[in-house]
Amino acid sequence: MICSISGQQASDPVISPKSGAIFDRKHIESYISTAGTDPISDQPLTVEELIAVKTSVSEVIPPRISSATSIPALLSTFQNEWDALALEVFTLRKQLYKAREELSAALYHHDAAVRVAANAIRERDEAKAALQELAISIGKSEVGETAEAVNNSENGNGKAIAGSIDEIPAEEINQAREVLFSLHKSQKPVFDIAPDAQISVEFIEKKGQPFKKSTASFLDSETKSLLVGTSTGQLAKFAFAGEGDDILTKSTASKGTITAVNFVLVESEPLPIIAYKNKIIIGQNKRTFKNNHSGAILQILVHPKLTNLFITLGEDNVWALHDSIREQSLLYQSPMSDSNIRTGDFHPDGALFAIGNDSKEVKVYGTSTAEQMTVLEPFYTNVIKVKFAPNGYWLLVGSTDGEKSRLDVFDLRKSTLVHNITFEEPLRDFVIDPSSSIVVSLGGSNTIALHKYIKKGKQWKNNYSMESFTNLSTLQAIHLLTNVNDESFKNENEIRFVGVAEDSTVQEFNLSYG
Secondary structure, X not given: OEOOOOOXXXXXXXXXXXXXXXXXXXXXXXXXXXHOEOOOOOOEOOHHHOEEOOXXXXXXXXXXXXXXXXXXXXXXXXXXXXXXXXXXXXHHHHHHHHHHHHHHHHHHHHHHHHHHHHHHHHHHHHHHHHHHHHHHHHHHHHHHHHHHHHHHHHOOOOOOOOEOHHHOOHHHHHHHHHHHHHHHHHHOOOOOOOOXXXXXXXXXXXXXXXXXXXXXXXXXXXXOEEEEEOOOOEEEEEEOOOOOOOEEEEEOOOOOOOOEEEEEEEOOEEEEXXXXXXXXXXXXXXXXXXXXXXXXXXXXXXXXXXOOEEEEEEOOOOEEEEEOOOOOOEEEEOOOOOOOEEEEEEOOOOOEEEEEEOOOOEEEEEOOOOOEEEEEOOOOOEEEEEEEOOOOOEEEEEEEOOOOXXXXXXXXXXXXXXXXXXXXXXXXXXXXXXXXXXXXXXEOOOEEEEEEEEOOOOEEEEEEEEEEOOOOOOEEEEEEOOXXXXXXXXXXXXXXXXEEEOOOOXXXXXXXXX
């Protein structure tokens, strides 16, 4: 019988119950005394567990061990030294085998890391090259559009481009972006409702009907203030601060149709900014700006932090960046587009803004550079609304062909479509809650539908709940009233929104959890 440690004939063979291997007793006992495990399987092993192997039945008693001065004793000493050396060689071989395995695994991981790094560097270089080519092509395109606009202006067929990129406060915009990014990253709002919970839309109350017709509306969820404009130049303000909600209706300094409204912060005071066909007014007769567009202003976008900065979208297919503090408010005006501008929105961090048109395009621009960053393609031709999700990396785009509609969800990180919701009727408006979990859509037949995103598993449930409010006035727009800082949202998952009807009726809704 050969010892598994020394490789020699075992004089006193024993078997380990842990590995089933045969050892010479003196070798295995010496190994157990130092390691306490089976040399082969590394399982815990004691001397008492060893099983002796009977090789003979002789009853002859071996002679006693002589003193170390005798030749047999010296030979025994040499034998013990040889056994110890064999044990050490076995241990070293075992450690060498383990070291080779660990080194092989480490080399494999290192090689994989090198390949990943090489691919990342290659993709970065390709992206840089593509960006340079895109910048060159955009530069040539802008030069051509600028020259064409100037020629049209000289011929009386268009309007010259005013303002310049140099006047855009890029450093302030980038600093504001860092502040907002850190703020949104620290908030992390959560919609704490079970995936199978029943959610429905509940009508709360009618707030009032200030006019016969509504032409524009906007709600600021921070101040809980709603603005509703009409064709006679009047503006109604609703407050949703709590009990005792009030409505204030005031006549503005100008007569004519109010085409767009919003809020700007002037000396820490939120004031309405109102767009007419030929002018822009901040506050009630507080300051008036000339409308630099050749047509009516369709929408006013205010920067989420630098509220003195705002963008106007015009019927002349031009967007313009303004500063309400400066005497000359116009900072930059884009070249005239071949497509009709429909709608736009600011990114929550203020570094980007998106503009949709009627040519099946949504263009995303950098605020500090006025450069076009990417173009997204919705399903239908006419874009009715674009909205950045509070999570910062989704862009929701509603489009229609007149009868059918679709809501597309794009991931800005890869400029790819990640989800879509189809409607068999015209889509009028939609909002998304602060946690980016619930989308509320408004259909043409006064149908309000809920669409739920479940983060666990990254699943969408379209038309999760639907309610048709045929007994109410036909809604024109819906605005989210709940803010991420509201205690009712943090503690009770309360989500409220306001509907503005075509006849200017203001109605309040919330989500009910069954």
